[in-house]
Amino acid sequence: MNPTISTGRQTGLATDSLSVWLEQGRARRPIAESISLRVAPGESIAIVGESGSGKSVTARALLGLLPPELTSEGDVSVAGTSFLRLSEAARRRLRGNEIAFIMQDPFTMLNPVLKVGDQVTAALRGEDGRKLSKAERRAEAVARLNEVGITDPAVAGKYPFQLSGGMRQRVGIAAAIAENPRVLIADEPTTALDVTTQQEVLKLLDRLRKTHELGLILITHDLRVAFATCDRVYVMYAGQIVEVGETDAIRTQPRHPYTAALLAAEPPLDHRVPRLLTIPGSVPSPGSRPDGCRFAPRCSYAVAACTDSPVSLRITDESGEHRVRCDRAEEITLITDEAAGGPAAGAETVQPGDLLVKMRAVRKNYQDKVAVDGVDVDVYAGESVGLVGESGSGKTTLARMMVGLTRPSAGSVRVGGVELAAKRVSRQQWATVRGLAQMAFQDPMSTLNPTRTIGSTLREGLRLSGADDLEAATAELLERVGLPAGYAHRWPGQLSGGERQRVAIARALSRNPRIVVCDEVVSALDVSVQAHILNLLRELQADLGLTYVFITHDLAVVRQITDRVYVLNHGKVVESGQTPDVLDRPAHDYTKRLVASIPRVEQ
Amino acid sequence: MTAVPHSTSTSNRSRAARFRVPRIPVLTALAGLFLLAVAACAIFPGLAPADPGAIDAAVSLEGPSGEHLLGTDQLGRDMFSRIIAGARTSLLGPLLLAIGVTVIGTLLAVAAGYFGGRTDTVISRLVDLLYSVPALLVAIVVAGVTGGGFGITLAVLIVFGLPLHVRNLRAAVMERAHLPYMEAAVTLGLPTWRVVLTHLVPTIVPNMVATFFLVFTYGVVEFSSLSFLGLGSPPGAPDWGRMVSDNRATIFTNVWPAVVPAVAIVLLAVSTNLIGEYLQRKHDQARRQR
Structure with a gap:
């Protein structure tokens, strides 16, 4: 034409x-x-x-x-x-x-x-x-x-x-x-x-x-x-292409430290690692990108020369296909699990504590739509339970019922001995539930009130738990989730997505709960930030003896953070059991399909 | 402001953008000054150079002069002094109306939008009902039956000013009622009144401010219309709407006594509108930077 x-x-x-x-x-x-x-x-x-x-x-x-x-x-x-x-x-x-x-x-x-x-x-x-x-x-x-x-x-x-x-x-x-x-x-x-x-x-x-x-x-x-x-992959960082190459080369022999770190931060699908590798710092914004190598401030290979002058893309193999923007490209190796301490021996079997949440034949209808259709779920103290499923599976509705945000249409939801499906839940009983179970939400943009500072958000919960020195308690809480105490004076808009999720977790912890319900807390985050948050959640569990209910669609994340898992489809539990068992030997057709759907390279 | 265009090779678009950043637009500044002047007159009626009620048949229907800046009306009263004296009623009515509609409207909107269910049904149907009744007509009837008076007029205008704003504010409330930060406040165990007062209401303040200025602007016109029809303030009172009405008969002899208060009404309405828009813009900018 x-x-x-x-x-x-x-x-x-x-x-x-x-x-x-x-x-x-x-x-x-x-x-x-x-x-x-x-x-x-x-x-x-x-x-x-x-x-x-x-x-x-x-x-x-x-x-x-x-x-x-x-x-x-x-x-x-x-x-x-x-x-x-x-x-x-x-x-x-x-x-x-x-x-x-x-x-x-x-x-x-x-x-x-x-x-x-x-x-x-x-x-x-x-x-x-x-x-x-x-x-x-x-x-x-x-x-x-x-x-x-x-x-x-x-x-x-x-x-x-x-x-x-x-x-x-x-x-x-x-x-x-x-x-x-x-x-x-x-x-x-x-x-x-x-x-x-x-x-x-x-x-x-x-x-x-x-x-x-x-x-x-x-x-x-x-x-x-x-x-x-x-066939080929271009890796971009802070406005530049930092590495180009054939897919296999990038996947198995990344030569740029950022690519290598990104690959290492990806939670493995087939086994649990004791700690996910993370990248310190965050992606610089367009106005504040460093001179020289953009990645240098976050790079473990960085030397003084890296920040001197801009680094150009150069060819690092015979065919000329693999190009890297790093002066030390030849020295970069992919950090594998072996280097990071080897795979953990699977999830440690948790000694079951008290039964904190007991859900029996729970149903939830929205008009003529059935969101949850007769589900039994148990959560014991100290364990981490995953609720896995696709959109519309009812996993979020189930989680919301555990913290009393959604009232079940039928069945029984007992949290800390309080029946939340009852006609009337007394003020005293609500106080018990609120002190026991807290929730962290998915969307980092709307999880914090934009009209309040971080400090005032955290103080609300602390006040309810009867903290004496609110200032000190706020600082301690922020430190717990890996943020400087000075963040108390900041506004949500000044924080990155990962930082907001940390604050949301801190807010949940402000009530000293035994259970934290995490609704897709990492699904809106970048891989490197996700690794930070998953590590944080594990640390918190070890330090505070928390119980997690972890809602996610990501099977790799489920593997890393949960001990037991319920697989949901169309409002029903189709399969449940120890996380490694369910993921490695799925019994139900739907679980099999879910596991098979994860994009992977055909070997 | 140093809006000197650069001679470098920047694109036309960025150059145009640079011209668009005056701190306070001239019109908005003038509107602000006008509002300040009206407010000053409302607070200090003593600013009037002459007694607004003093009748002097010798100077009936004079044009502007050094002695009478805006001329005189049929009874020889000084128009300038009457305009100043009328500032209070012209400002007070719309102000109370705007406060009333904003406060009651917010209460109803929160009740309907946050608590939902039967409360919502009742409030929403009432609002629909009020919508179908012409406010000014009811105000005229009520004022006619009860003999008028400021309080009655205000009450009627508030009731009939509510529907539109309850609807808007209710929509704003519903948009936020189930955001994660609201639900987090509930799960934390905060009492409901605290969730509403410290989490919900602050986020709809921009909507409330918009409501306030809209109602105020309409209020200026509505009160003046009622006064013009002889239903607002008592006869002889130096009210702007009333003055337009009283002096319209002599408009072909001397235009000033009828036109000056009319212009004052228009300026007041336009000024509040401009200021309202300016505050809204400022708030949006501040929010974006946070």
Whole structure:
């Protein structure tokens, strides 16, 4: 169609020193610097990094879709055409046609008032450039949806809200590839999905890239997803690419200390480690990135010379494929469990203490929907119990019933001897439950009241537990969770996600509880931060003799933190037992499917 | 402000952005000054240069002069002094109305939005009912039947000012009622009144401030309308709305006595609106930086 792009079917997308700047009045801060990457048709690459690495901004810069406060420099060429040098109108023609984009959130990606069939075919035109007829459009929609594994032709006539998250993501993919683009950019396409759905979507992307000769650029924070799907991996840190290489090279022989540390911080799936390796400090924000090597302040290999001058990407192997931004690349080795003290001999068998929580035949209905359907759960003092399941399994509802935030529709919930399903729970009984069981929540952004300082949040609980010296007790509490006492004067907005989760844990501890119910406390955090929080939770358990009820969808996390586990599906417990037994030898079909869905590299 | 454009190669967009950062917009500053002046007049009615009630047939319907800055009305009363004397009733009515609607509205919104259930049903249906009744009409009828008076007028306007704001505030409450930090406060074992007062209400303060200024602005107009219809303040009182009404007959002889109070009403309404918007913006900025 476009005469300028008739050449170079062989090239997919390539960038040359693509930089993105944040314009703030007179200040001009780099967000992403000199990004050079390429993807050939049929190849898949991953851009991996934690939050603040600049990976999503890079993705948007590739498409020329930056928000107004950001500007880009450098060049992106799509099939030989300089994409960013084109006029906006010409670029719009190329988007969808040559380069397409799918987003993270399947719930906001589609227009809620248009039928999905119309959305998939919205950009399609006939040979002569005319709009398709209604019948043609419908046939095209059904065919395109079939391509992404939606075989039911009725789906084309449905609205997005009638579909599940996984289906919506498929529809989004069908719409993105409707015009047979050469390059597909997927920004965290599976982050909002359940593991089993995630696996299906990743498989679909992999299949499409082969059948459609698509160059796939996968932006993700999840190393497992990157390794399982992509040929090559670009690791980004603080706005720079710090390491590039074939997936296997990155996975087994990372040469950048950050990559190595990130890999080591990932909780292993198949065994429990005594302590997860962590990276000290946090990702620097765009205004405060250090000179020289960006990672030097957090790096265990750093020497004085590292901070002197900027480090450039250099080739470290014969083929020229493996490039690393580190002067000491040859000395870096992946820290394995053996080096870190070897695998722990599985979860120590905990001597069962008193029965703290006893749930029998618990049900919870919301109108005609059943969230929890006849569940028995026991929690003994001193153990750590996992509630595992996908969204809609009822795990969070169950947890909320344990702390009295949700009232069961039927059955019995006894916490510390108090029947919470009773018609009337006295003030005295509530006081018992509140002093016994506390909860920590998932979302670090809304877990703390933005109108109160950290100190005043913590003092509330301390006052209720009858602490004498509130100042001292607050300081002690902050220290317990690894934060400086001075944080008492800070506002939640000044804290990072990991720090907020620490404060949320401290708030739960302020009542001196015996049970802490942790609802997905690490699922919104980056891997390196997650490792910190998991280590903290284990330390606290050892020091204070806490009992945990740990709600999560992440089986690797379950392995690290729980002794016993209940697997939930559609409001029912399908399997329970010692964590290693359940994960290594799943008996129920659903558990088997869950375990099998974890992205892994095919050996 | 040194908004000198740079000659470096910054993009047009960033240059435009630099021009958009004046500290206090001129209009907002003027609005603030005007409000301060009205408030000063309301607090110190003695500022008036002449007795606002003094009748002098010799100077009836004069234009502005050194002696009478804004002229005189039909009875020869000094308009400038009457405007100053009228500041108190013009300000007090909307102020009490805004406080009333904000406080009662917040109470009802918290009761409906946080506790939900039957309380919510009752309050929400009452609000719907009030919605369907035209406020000013009821105020006129009530004032006509009871013989009027400030208290009755205020009460009627508060009741009929509530629906819109109860709805808005209730939505704000419901948005926050089940956020993790609210639930954490409940699980900690804080008594309900503390959860509401220390966690819920502070987070809806911006909504309350918006309500206050909106009601105030409408109140200025509503009170003036009632006075214009002869239902607010008693005849002869130096009330701005009443003055427009009293002097409209002579508007073709001398425009000043009717137009000056009308302009004062408009300025008061616009000024409070501007100040309200300014505070809202400031608050948003502060929150973003925190």
